[in-house]
Amino acid sequence: xxxxxxxxxxxxxxxxxxxxxxxxxxxxxxxxxxxxxSFLGVYQTVDRLPLVCGPYRVPFLINFPGSGEHVHGELxxxxxxxxIRMDELEGITRGHYERLPIKIxxxxxxxxxxTMEVEAYYAHRNYAEALWKRNGEKGFRCYTEKxxxxxxxxxxxxxxxxxxxxxxxxxxxxPNSCCCNKNLPVPSPPLPVNVVNH
Numbered sequence: 154x155x156x157x158x159x160x161x162x163x164x165x166x167x168x169x170x171x172x173x174x175x176x177x178x179x180x181x182x183x184x185x186x187x188x189x190x191s192f193l194g195v196y197q198t199v200d201r202l203p204l205v206c207g208p209y210r211v212p213f214l215i216n217f218p219g220s221g222e223h224v225h226g227e228l229x230x231x232x233x234x235x236x237i238r239m240d241e242l243e244g245i246t247r248g249h250y251e252r253l254p255i256k257i258x259x260x261x262x263x264x265x266x267x268t269m270e271v272e273a274y275y276a277h278r279n280y281a282e283a284l285w286k287r288n289g290e291k292g293f294r295c296y297t298e299k300x301x302x303x304x305x306x307x308x309x310x311x312x313x314x315x316x317x318x319x320x321x322x323x324x325x326x327x328p329n330s331c332c333c334n335k336n337l338p339v340p341s342p343p344l345p346v347n348v349v350n351h
Contacts, residue, residue, distance in 0.1 A: 160232060162191075162231055162232055163230075163272060164193070164228060164272065165228070165229050165230075165231050165236075165239065165252075165271065165272055166198075166226050166271050166273040167181075167226050167227050167228075167229060167273075168212060168225070168295075169212030169214075169226075169296045170296075171227075171242075172226060172227050172296065173227065174298075175301060176304065180238060180239070181229060184231065184235040184238065187235075188232070189232040189235030190232065190235045191229065191230045192227065193228040193230055194227070194228055195227055196226060196228045196257040196269075197224060197226070197260065197294075198223050198255060198257055199223075200218040201221050202216070202220065202221045202222070202292075203217055203220050203285050203290075204224045204292045204294065204295075205284060205285065205288040205291075205293075206288070206300060207276075207284055207287075207320055208310075208319040208322065208323035209304060209305035210300070210302070210303045210304040210305065211304070212301075213276035215284065215292075216253060216275045216278070216281065217281070217282075217285060222293060225294055225295040226273075226295075240252065244316060247317070248277050248279060248317060251275055251277050252273070252274055253275050254271070255270070255272060255273040256269070257271055280320055280321070283324045284320070284324060287324045
């Protein structure tokens with residue numbers, strides 16, 4: 154079990170496809186089976202934060218405290234070995250997401266004011282503001298089957314584009330177009346997309 158031994162686990166708040174019932178939860182299931190993760194419960198953010206969908210209905214938490222909603226998600230204790238796997242999935246070294254502190258609480262702790270500081274994967278700061286604006290500065294409090302409708306797994310996305318290029322195309326697309334991005338034009342050859350300037 155991840156909580157045994159001398160290694161202190163990292164506590165991760167998940168809000169999207171890593172939650173139970175969603176496509177990337179298989180990673181956490183594997184980690185739990187290997188003793189590299191354990192489920193701690195259902196929690197919500199203390200601060201209001203934007204939770205939005207990007208290309209292919211991929212969820213992103215944006216580090217803009219005071220905007221958005223109190224986001225609901227799941228908490229996991231993760232070993233160092235498990236954290237490497239999660240960081241890889243979230244593209245930490247590729248600038249997709251960044252793992253930062255977040256304050257959370259249970260629904261029961263709302264009245265008592267008891268909070269915990271853990272970590273979560275946020276949309277990378279290089280495109281977070283543009284992604285928030287692209288979503289009309291509106292988010293949701295929980296990534297559910299409704300928000301996930303139209304989610305496209307990695308293996309089914311255009312393989313000739315990087316995820317950052319896909320994010321750039323989404324940000325620069327018409328917000329009134331199909332949210333699942335099935336009809337977005339794909340540049341050929343791929344154009345470099347500087348998401349910092351979008």
